[in-house]
Amino acid sequence: MSRRSPRLSFRDKVFFGALAFSLLVNVWAVDSLRTEVAALRQAQRSGSVGQVPIGGDDLQPLESTGADPAAGPTSPGATGVRAADVPAATDRTGVSKGTIKIGAVITQSGLADQTPILRGLSAWIQHVNAAGGVNGRKIELIVEDDGTDTSRGSAALRKLVENDKIFALVSECAPLTDAQNVEYLRKKGVPVIGSCVLGGEQFFKNPYQFPLRLTMGSMGRLVGKYVAQDMAAVKPAVIQLDHELLIEMGDGVVAQWKKMGVKDYTVETAPVVNPNFTPTVIRMRGEGVDNVSLLLDTASTIRFLQAASQQGWNPKLVGVVGYDEEVIRYGGAQVEGMMVPFYSQPVRGSYPIMKQFREDMQRYYPGEQRLELANNGYHPAWVFTDVLAKLGDNVTRRRLIDAMDGLTNYDDHVIPPYTLRPGNHETVRACKWAVIKDARAQVVSTDWYYLER
Amino acid sequence: MRSIGPVLILGLATGSIYALTALGVVIVYKATGVLNFAHGAMGMVAAFLFSSLTRQAIPTLLAAPVALVFSAALGVAVAYGLRPLRRAPRLTRAIFMLGLLALLQNLATAIWGIRPRIVPSLFPSGGVKIIGFVLGYDQVGIIVITLGLVGGLSAFFRYTKLGVGIRAVSSDQDAAALQGINVTRITVVAWVLGSVLAGIAGILISTPAADAFSLTLLVIQAFAAALLGRLVSLPATFVGGIVLGLLTTVPASLEILRPHAQVIPPVVSFLLIVGILMLRSETSLIARGNEA
Numbered sequence: 001m002s003r004r005s006p007r008l009s010f011r012d013k014v015f016f017g018a019l020a021f022s023l024l025v026n027v028w029a030v031d032s033l034r035t036e037v038a039a040l041r042q043a044q045r046s047g048s049v050g051q052v053p054i055g056g057d058d059l060q061p062l063e064s065t066g067a068d069p070a071a072g073p074t075s076p077g078a079t080g081v082r083a084a085d086v087p088a089a090t091d092r093t094g095v096s097k098g099t100i101k102i103g104a105v106i107t108q109s110g111l112a113d114q115t116p117i118l119r120g121l122s123a124w125i126q127h128v129n130a131a132g133g134v135n136g137r138k139i140e141l142i143v144e145d146d147g148t149d150t151s152r153g154s155a156a157l158r159k160l161v162e163n164d165k166i167f168a169l170v171s172e173c174a175p176l177t178d179a180q181n182v183e184y185l186r187k188k189g190v191p192v193i194g195s196c197v198l199g200g201e202q203f204f205k206n207p208y209q210f211p212l213r214l215t216m217g218s219m220g221r222l223v224g225k226y227v228a229q230d231m232a233a234v235k236p237a238v239i240q241l242d243h244e245l246l247i248e249m250g251d252g253v254v255a256q257w258k259k260m261g262v263k264d265y266t267v268e269t270a271p272v273v274n275p276n277f278t279p280t281v282i283r284m285r286g287e288g289v290d291n292v293s294l295l296l297d298t299a300s301t302i303r304f305l306q307a308a309s310q311q312g313w314n315p316k317l318v319g320v321v322g323y324d325e326e327v328i329r330y331g332g333a334q335v336e337g338m339m340v341p342f343y344s345q346p347v348r349g350s351y352p353i354m355k356q357f358r359e360d361m362q363r364y365y366p367g368e369q370r371l372e373l374a375n376n377g378y379h380p381a382w383v384f385t386d387v388l389a390k391l392g393d394n395v396t397r398r399r400l401i402d403a404m405d406g407l408t409n410y411d412d413h414v415i416p417p418y419t420l421r422p423g424n425h426e427t428v429r430a431c432k433w434a435v436i437k438d439a440r441a442q443v444v445s446t447d448w449y450y451l452e453r
Numbered sequence: 454m455r456s457i458g459p460v461l462i463l464g465l466a467t468g469s470i471y472a473l474t475a476l477g478v479v480i481v482y483k484a485t486g487v488l489n490f491a492h493g494a495m496g497m498v499a500a501f502l503f504s505s506l507t508r509q510a511i512p513t514l515l516a517a518p519v520a521l522v523f524s525a526a527l528g529v530a531v532a533y534g535l536r537p538l539r540r541a542p543r544l545t546r547a548i549f550m551l552g553l554l555a556l557l558q559n560l561a562t563a564i565w566g567i568r569p570r571i572v573p574s575l576f577p578s579g580g581v582k583i584i585g586f587v588l589g590y591d592q593v594g595i596i597v598i599t600l601g602l603v604g605g606l607s608a609f610f611r612y613t614k615l616g617v618g619i620r621a622v623s624s625d626q627d628a629a630a631l632q633g634i635n636v637t638r639i640t641v642v643a644w645v646l647g648s649v650l651a652g653i654a655g656i657l658i659s660t661p662a663a664d665a666f667s668l669t670l671l672v673i674q675a676f677a678a679a680l681l682g683r684l685v686s687l688p689a690t691f692v693g694g695i696v697l698g699l700l701t702t703v704p705a706s707l708e709i710l711r712p713h714a715q716v717i718p719p720v721v722s723f724l725l726i727v728g729i730l731m732l733r734s735e736t737s738l739i740a741r742g743n744e745a
Contacts, residue, residue: 274569274664298568298569298571299662303662310579311586329571
């Protein structure tokens with residue numbers, strides 16, 4: 001029997017080298033996993049519908065009432081905003097005589113590519129500058145890529161804030177980086193107009209964050225109302241993915257049902273990985289469930305639809321990702337008739353801003369196909385310059401925040417007219433409903449569907 | 454528990470998935486003595502490739518063989534990759550397989566992303582109704598294919614020259630070489646067989662959607678089923694898979710355990726693995742290495 005030398009042989013070195021390489025790749029992949037989870041959250045929050053043609057929507061613009069900063073700044077003391085949070089009234093960081101410098105960290109490389117958001121943002125800024133800027137000031141846009149790497153993203157954010165000295169972040173969309181830097185941005189007093197924020201309602205109470213969209217809870221409430229009232233469900237069920245945001249959405253559904261007196265309902269939480277819906281289908285069918293709200297991702301929605309189809313069960317369905325091309329393609333016959341909520345105007349609508357958006361995208365980025373996502377960059381930038389224009393020559397961060405907090409029944413034509421106040425930066429709780437028909441998501445009503453009205 | 458009938462049918466269908474996954478593990482172990490921890494990952498790569506091909510409008514019945522050819526090539530690569538370690542301690546080879554698992558899983562993540570891939574079925578939709586439960590054609594297909602593979606591979610090992618050669622190499626590589634058997638060729642064939650079986654399992658069980666992590670970790674259930682089959686007997690592995698399917702499905706149907714249904718299969722599998730390894734010595738497993 002030969003004794004083995006304690007020293008590493010060449011073969012051992014090769015082996016351990018390969019193992020180390022595998023671990024290195026593993027670390028990379030774990031980071032990718034987090035990024036993808038963030039991307040899922042972002043997608044859920046953005047309500048970026050319209051991956052498939054949406055027909056039948058040809059809405060007319062509503063009256064715009066706009067903001068009136070001249071009405072005076074809102075008192076921060078009454079809103080829970082700490083004194084230390086309030087940027088100095090004279091903070092003109094990023095503002096010079098001829099330019100206003102803004103920035104954004106947008107994920108453009110790695111697994112979560114938000115490049116269309118950058119293009120939408122850039123298209124509007126180019127449009128504004130081509131028209132002479134805002135009150136004579138050109139907008140200087142500096143965009144950084146976090147590469148789906150939070151370390152790189154945080155460094156980029158600090159560069160924008162401390163070196164480039166930007167005035168505000170606009171259409172910010174680097175979900176992981178953003179989640180890590182909420183406190184940093186608050187301390188620095190940097191306004192954020194439009195963002196792919198994570199987490200729950202606290203983001204909408206942050207004095208500097210203006211996400212320009214709904215909370216997940218409100219999205220859920222809208223689903224709950226539609227199921228109970230418009231679909232007249234007798235025994236509804238909600239199946240939610242075991243995921244922070246979708247649970248928040250499911251809580252909203254249930255809260256609405258309770259409010260409307262629906263007592264006989266079922267809630268099921270499905271695991272994120274590899275859920276098996278066959279037992280769920282058998283049980284719910286046995287319980288007499290007649291309506292199921294699917295708060296799931298694309299793959300899980302398809303799994304449920306196929307399980308229900310296989311067992312010959314045909315409840316009425318609501319699917320939050322029902323617009324997804326893969327759901328329509330692989331969901332089978334069950335997809336037809338599924339109701340789908342969406343939370344912003346489809347880009348093919350006839351509103352002037354949408355026509356302008358399409359023209360700008362065609363002019364500056366003619367090859368861009370993901371227009372719904374691009375609009376998530378264009379829309380906040382449009383709101384930002386619209387509010388900025390009303391500030392006149394005296395541009396400070398404090399005045400911008402006060403102006404945003406003073407928006408009253410403001411109509412940007414992308415989402416329904418909304419009012420923002422300190423401590424509540426959520427927009428109007430409304431959505432539109434589409435039905436999957438002939439393998440297309442088709443809008444069923446031209447009016448917004450409001451939660452409270 | 455509402456009705457035991459559908460639960461048992463579901464257990465049978467689930468068990469056949471475990472058995473199908475375990476077959477490749479057993480084949481490779483029989484031939485090479487290597488516990489292929491990367492078996493699930495190899496199947497996952499085939500399934501994802503199959504999915505990508507079908508997205509290019511390639512028919513499923515053409516995409517599947519192409520993906521399996523890739524699986525075969527992967528098997529060849531693994532066989533040659535392991536060649537320098539053929540005299541290395543068993544633990545070293547096991548760690549090599551763990552490294553391969555991590556590598557395949559993370560390369561797949563880098564290429565295809567972390568989100569579940571939609572994998573179309575090779576079978577038509579619909580199914581067969583049995584005591585109030587519809588067993589899908591895809592599930593019926595898995596059961597039939599698994600049974601066919603068990604029968605065919607058992608005959609292969611028992612009656613063909615190559616099969617007997619694999620068993621000979623499994624027993625004693627040096628003695629087999631002295632008998633004129635090309636050990637390298639036999640090892641490559643075994644790995645190709647194991648990898649293709651992993652590919653078949655990956656493609657069949659991934660519908661309608663699968664992600665890199667859950668498919669890779671299915672190897673835990675595969676090991677449990679394989680151990681129930683003593684790691685060498687294919688028919689016993691099939692029975693082991695079915696038993697495991699029932700052991701995981703029946704508890705998951707109990708109302709009290711329903712919230713934890715998703716963790717029951719790996720937990721039960723893990724307990725089975727630990728229990729079997731404690732009750733049986735490794736030598737008793739190897740001693741039966743020549744069973745078909």
